[in-house]
Amino acid sequence: xxxxxxxxxxxxxxxxxxxxxxxxxxxxxxxxxxxxxxxxxxxxxxxxxxxxxxxxxxxxxxxxxxxxxxxxxxxxxxxxxxxxxxxxxxxxxxxxxxxxxxxxxxxxxxxxxxxxxxxxxxxxxxxxxxxxxxxxxxxxxxxxxxxxxxxxxxxxxxxxxxxxxxxxxxxxxxxxxxxxxxxxxxxxxxxxxxxxxxxxxxxxxxxxxxxxxxxxxxxxxxxxxxxxxxxxxxxxxxxxxxxxxxxxxxxxxxxxxxxxxxxxxxxxxxxxxxxxxxxxxxxxxxxxxxxxxxxxxxxxxxxxxxxxxxxxxxxxxxxxxxxxxxxxxxxxxxxxxxxxxxxxxxxxxxx
Amino acid sequence: xxxxxxxxxxxxxxxxxxxxxxxxxxxxxxxxxxxxxxxxxxxxxxxxxxxxxxxxxxxxxxxxxxxxxxxxxxxxxxxxxxxxxxxxxxxxxxxxxxxxxxxxxxxxxxxxxxxxxxxxxxxxxxxxxxxxxxxxxxxxxxxxxxxxxxxxxxxxxxxxxxxxxxxxxxxxxxxxxxxxxxxxxxxxxxxxxxxxxxxxxxxxxxxxxxxxxxxxxxxxxxxxxxxxxxxxxxxxxxxxxxxxxxxxxxxxxxxxxxxxxxxxxxxxxxxxxxxxxxxxxxxxxxxxxxxxxxxxxxxxxxxxxxxxxxxxxxxxxxxxxxxxxxxxxxxxxxxxxxxxxxxxxxxxxxxxxxxxxxxxxxxxxxxxxxxxxxxxxxxxxxxxxxxxxxxxxxxxxxxxxxxxxxxxxxxxxxxxxxxxxxxxxxxxxxxxxxxxxxxxxxxxxxxxxxxxxxxxxxxxxxxxxxxxxxxxxxxxxxxxxxxxxxxxxxxxxxxxxxxxxxxxxxxxxxxxxxxxxxxxxxxxxxxxxxxxxxxxxxxxxxxxxxxxxxxxxxxxxxxxxxxxxxxxxxxxxxxxxxxxxxxxxxxxxxxxxxxxxxxxx
Ligand SMILES: Cc1ncc(C[n+]2csc(CCOP(=O)(O)OP(=O)(O)O)c2C)c(N)n1
Ligand code: SF4
Ligand SMILES: [Mg+2]
Numbered sequence: 047x048x049x050x051x052x053x054x055x056x057x058x059x060x061x062x063x064x065x066x067x068x069x070x071x072x073x074x075x076x077x078x079x080x081x082x083x084x085x086x087x088x089x090x091x092x093x094x095x096x097x098x099x100x101x102x103x104x105x106x107x108x109x110x111x112x113x114x115x116x117x118x119x120x121x122x123x124x125x126x127x128x129x130x131x132x133x134x135x136x137x138x139x140x141x142x143x144x145x146x147x148x149x150x151x152x153x154x155x156x157x158x159x160x161x162x163x164x165x166x167x168x169x170x171x172x173x174x175x176x177x178x179x180x181x182x183x184x185x186x187x188x189x190x191x192x193x194x195x196x197x198x199x200x201x202x203x204x205x206x207x208x209x210x211x212x213x214x215x216x217x218x219x220x221x222x223x224x225x226x227x228x229x230x231x232x233x234x235x236x237x238x239x240x241x242x243x244x245x246x247x248x249x250x251x252x253x254x255x256x257x258x259x260x261x262x263x264x265x266x267x268x269x270x271x272x273x274x275x276x277x278x279x280x281x282x283x284x285x286x287x288x289x290x291x292x293x294x295x296x297x298x299x300x301x302x303x304x305x306x307x308x309x310x311x312x313x314x315x316x317x318x319x320x321x322x323x324x325x326x327x328x329x330x331x332x333x334x335x336x337x338x339x340x341x342x343x344x345x346x347x348x349x350x351x352x353x354x355x356x357x358x359x360x361x362x363x364x365x366x367x368x369x370x371x372x373x374x375x376x377x378x379x380x381x382x383x384x385x386x387x388x389x390x391x392x393x394x395x396x397x
Numbered sequence: 398x399x400x401x402x403x404x405x406x407x408x409x410x411x412x413x414x415x416x417x418x419x420x421x422x423x424x425x426x427x428x429x430x431x432x433x434x435x436x437x438x439x440x441x442x443x444x445x446x447x448x449x450x451x452x453x454x455x456x457x458x459x460x461x462x463x464x465x466x467x468x469x470x471x472x473x474x475x476x477x478x479x480x481x482x483x484x485x486x487x488x489x490x491x492x493x494x495x496x497x498x499x500x501x502x503x504x505x506x507x508x509x510x511x512x513x514x515x516x517x518x519x520x521x522x523x524x525x526x527x528x529x530x531x532x533x534x535x536x537x538x539x540x541x542x543x544x545x546x547x548x549x550x551x552x553x554x555x556x557x558x559x560x561x562x563x564x565x566x567x568x569x570x571x572x573x574x575x576x577x578x579x580x581x582x583x584x585x586x587x588x589x590x591x592x593x594x595x596x597x598x599x600x601x602x603x604x605x606x607x608x609x610x611x612x613x614x615x616x617x618x619x620x621x622x623x624x625x626x627x628x629x630x631x632x633x634x635x636x637x638x639x640x641x642x643x644x645x646x647x648x649x650x651x652x653x654x655x656x657x658x659x660x661x662x663x664x665x666x667x668x669x670x671x672x673x674x675x676x677x678x679x680x681x682x683x684x685x686x687x688x689x690x691x692x693x694x695x696x697x698x699x700x701x702x703x704x705x706x707x708x709x710x711x712x713x714x715x716x717x718x719x720x721x722x723x724x725x726x727x728x729x730x731x732x733x734x735x736x737x738x739x740x741x742x743x744x745x746x747x748x749x750x751x752x753x754x755x756x757x758x759x760x761x762x763x764x765x766x767x768x769x770x771x772x773x774x775x776x777x778x779x780x781x782x783x784x785x786x787x788x789x790x791x792x793x794x795x796x797x798x799x800x801x802x803x804x805x806x807x808x809x810x811x812x813x814x815x816x817x818x819x820x821x822x823x824x825x826x827x828x829x830x831x832x833x834x835x836x837x838x839x840x841x842x843x844x845x846x847x848x849x850x851x852x853x854x855x856x857x858x859x860x861x862x863x864x865x866x867x868x869x870x871x872x873x874x875x876x877x878x879x880x881x882x883x884x885x886x887x888x889x890x891x892x893x894x895x896x897x898x899x900x901x902x903x904x905x906x907x908x909x910x911x912x913x914x915x916x917x918x919x920x921x922x923x924x925x926x927x928x929x930x931x932x933x934x935x936x937x938x939x940x941x942x943x944x945x946x947x948x949x950x951x952x953x954x955x956x957x958x959x960x961x962x963x964x965x966x967x968x969x970x971x972x973x974x975x976x977x978x979x980x981x982x983x984x985x986x987x988x989x990x991x992x993x994x995x996x997x998x
Contacts, residue, residue, distance in 0.1 A: 102836075103836050103839065104832070104833060104834060104835055104836045104838070104839065105832075105833055106832075107677070107832045109673075119841070120841055120843075120853070124839060125836040125839045126832070126836075126839055127676075127830075127831075127832035127838075127839055127840065127841075127842070128839075128840070128841035128842060128843075129673070129676060129841075129842045130841065130842065130843040130844065130845065131669065131672075131699065131844070132669075132695050132696060132699055132844060135665060135666070135669045135695075135696065137666075137669075138624075138661065138665065138666040138667075138668070138669025138670050138672075138673065139669045139670070139672055139673035139676070140673060141624075141659060141661075141666070141669070141670045141673060142622060142624060142659075142669060142670035142671060142672060142673025142674035142675070142676075142677070142679075142681060143673035143674060143676060143677040143832070144673075144677075145622045145624075145657040145659060145670065145673070145674050145679070145681075146621065146622050146657075146673070146674040146675075146677035146678060146679030146681065147677045147678065147679070147832065147833055149833060150677070150832055150833055167662050167663065167666075168662065168665075168666055168669075170662075171661075171662040171666065364657070367654065367657055367658075367659075368653060368654050369653060369654050369655075369656075369657050370648045370651065370653035370654060370655050371651075371653065373833065374621040374622065374655065374656070374657060374679055375621070375677060375678040375679050375831065375833070377621070377655055379619050379797060379798060381655060382619040382621065382646065382655060383616075383617055383619055383792075383796075384616070384617070384645040384646070385792065385794055386791060386792040386793070386794050388645055389613070389617070389790060389791070389792045390789070390791075392613075392641070392644075392645075393603045393605075393789055393790060396603035396604055396605050397425075397428070397429070397602075397603055397604070
């Protein structure tokens with residue numbers, strides 16, 4: 047085979063992370079989403095988080111379903127393998143990829159249509175299997191790509207672009223993840239990078255399925271009066287319970303100063319995240335508290351953000367399965383094939 | 398007339414009464430006596446209380462199909478007694494439980510009725526209700542030992558092996574054998590003309606079902622990821638894979654698993670997992686059946702277009718819809734060959750018995766990886782769940798998997814720009830890379846329109862360029878498929894017969910009978926789709942070609958007319974689709990009738 051080798055062009059003047067990579071190395075193709083789309087802000091936060099964590103791009107896989115949101119893996123980490131799968135089925139592909147190679151860092155991007163309607167089953171099972179991945183739902187309350195139909199996360203009473211009122215109950219992915227036995231359930235707002243970047247980092251380091259519901263307004267179909275997922279509505283109604291900072295072991299990042307109590311949580315890989323409560327009563331390690339908090343704010347039509355629940359001790363997918371450490375894809379054929387002698391011995395029982 | 402080592406025993410029981418172990422004991426005993434046997438389990442889609450039958454055919458000639466004959470009926474189910482009696486071939490025998498009065502309405506002059514008070518005997522011997530039910534089954538095996546000269550020492554040895562850990566059970570089982578045996582010896586003229594006699598035709602053979610053999614194939618091929626959703630008749634494939642992996646695929650130091658099996662939430666997910674694992678560089682597979690294939694279709698088309706290796710085992714059952722889950726057919730041929738929307742075609746492998754399930758499972762992984770495409774192994778319930786006698790499986794320790802064109806770290810280091818869908822070698826197969834190797838290997842997999850470089854496209858030419866290249870790959874695939882098996886008749890003939898999969902045994906037997914009457918046919922057994930040149934050659938060189946299908950619509954005949962230049966008027970369809978494995982009589986009768994009519998005309 048023939049490939050033309052080309053020298054690599056290095057950027058200058060940009061800060062490098064411990065791998066010697068600049069933030070440019072974590073970017074992807076040019077976004078083709080609508081200008082101002084909340085999804086693009088999430089992409090920017092992901093780039094920042096991965097760069098700060100100094101993830102090796104080739105060690106990362108980014109997967110998605112179908113939708114505007116699911117297009118975004120093309121817009122970050124061009125040095126990583128991407129998999130834009132079929133509608134609602136990203137979790138299955140992630141499960142298979144991680145089954146094969148548990149050393150990969152898996153970023154799953156989905157939409158509210160993708161995960162809460164067509165893919166609700168797969169979302170649920172990725173959560174209950176505690177698959178070691180970051181699972182981002184870019185939640186705009188509509189099907190953006192098919193032009194503005196209500197999604198299952200649209201709030202009752204919200205009005206679609208052409209005046210139609212949603213009368214069905216909405217599904218809250220955070221509440222769902224908690225009741226499904228999830229180990230990490232959080233919510234952020236796409237427009238608040240200070241909250242989102244550390245939360246993504248925490249999710250990436252969490253040893254299990256980290257679900258982050260990111261309220262991500264669709265400027266084209268859901269950013270108008272009457273929509274509870276509009277910029278205006280979210281900004282004025284969002285209530286932050288917990289602020290997350292991430293401190294990698296090698297290079298501690300100064301935590302953003304806020305008043306309140308710190309809850310340090312030590313992760314399995316040895317790093318520590320510091321949860322800073324803005325609400326002194328909040329306990330992110332208790333499901334009952336989390337559910338009550340969600341319900342309390344829901345009644346007030348407030349969107350509560352922050353890490354609502356986390357449990358870093360819950361066994362993840364491979365621990366449950368009892369798989370050998372290291373990627374199955376790294377095993378030599380000799381370690382996989384028992385050989386003819388074993389085949390003959392085994393057939394003694396078949397006579 | 399004496400029928401030594403050439404008979405069919407059929408046992409009619411109620412499911413959930415433990416007759417399965419008695420029946421396999423009986424079959425294994427014949428096998429250990431050196432007599433070729435096959436066992437067919439005709440069971441209901443139910444856990445307890447419905448009629449079930451087990452058919453054992455002993456054939457010194459080695460025929461393995463159903464013959465359409467029943468020489469010895471063991472009628473243990475009052476519900477089906479009338480039907481079972483009617484099925485016995487003239488001159489045959491029927492054993493019934495004479496503990497209760499027999500329905501006198503149901504009688505036949507041309508069948509020997511042998512009453513044995515099985516229930517009464519075991520009830521007297523054993524106190525426990527559960528044991529009584531189980532031992533009644535063992536007692537009829539004992540009676541058959543006397544009636545059909547089945548070696549009781551062999552039976553004893555088998556029981557000792559089965560219950561090695563529970564010697565007490567050996568004794569009680571042997572007692573039940575004795576009861577049945579002694580009663581028969583005392584009351585009937587033993588042995589009957591229909592009987593067994595030791596021979597040496599099963600040396601170096603084993604009895605195995607196709608699903609177990611396929612599972613071994615997956616294990617030996619180095620498959621590490623299996624995803625599935627339970628469905629009859631494919632479930633036992635994953636059960637067997639898990640069992641063999643537990644024994645043979647553990648880390649010697651830590652005992653951890655060197656495999657990962659995921660019981661998915663449904664077949665859509667199972668397919669997605671297989672794709673994810675294949676994309677990440679593992680050998681991955683899913684076993685399923687018709688309804689599962691329907692659900693997996695979207696992902697199958699995705700894998701075709703994005704060129705991801707994946708192996709699908711379809712253990713076919715009766716469709717459409719839920720159909721008859723515990724009955725057999727070859728009804729998914731078309732569904733597999735063209736699975737998913739859009740222009741899609743997939744390689745399909747067609748094993749005829751468990752030996753080929755093992756062999757073709759390995760081939761499937763090699764083809765899936767070297768062609769970077771989903772590959773189907775189309776087995777069926779008859780092959781997958783029934784016990785077949787096959788030559789002992791062997792493994793070539795020099796085998797190394799064909800991983801196809803995968804760029805490793807060293808190769809990627811030398812490359813600045815890698816293009817996923819570029820046909821650099823002219824065979825239609827591009828190079829791929831797996832995650833975790835090297836940043837230069839990064840690419841974006843998408844089911845939406847893409848160009849040869851892997852980029853998103855809606856450009857007419859760039860789109861067409863890729864799907865046209867997939868046709869080049871299809872031609873490469875065609876040349877790599879396992880060839881069909883040609884069996885020429887002893888005399889030159891213009892008549893031919895084409896069959897595939899589990900019809901093989903019935904065809905082979907029918908052809909021997911036809912040849913004995915001077916009717917000669919060449920036989921081509923197709924082992925794969927796309928069709929190789931040997932199939933075109935066979936179609937061209939025969940004027941009348943019978944095509945045997947175990948489905949209503951003659952799917953292989955359709956596929957041949959679609960995918961070759963054959964004149965469809967030369968093809969005559971033989972179809973069998975009631976859910977029972979195809980009997981040799983059916984093929985013999987139809988071919989004979991048509992050829993005889995044409996000879997007259
Ligand atoms: C099987 C299938 N059905 C329907 C579609 C059409 N479709 C594409 S995107 C989409 C909705 C996406 O909504 P969401 O996940 O919320 O993403 P958003 O565009 O809002 O980011 C639908 C219904 C599809 N691609 N596949
Ligand atoms: S339609 Fe909405 S969700 Fe889609 S790109 Fe535009 S703003 Fe974003
Ligand atoms: Mg949406």
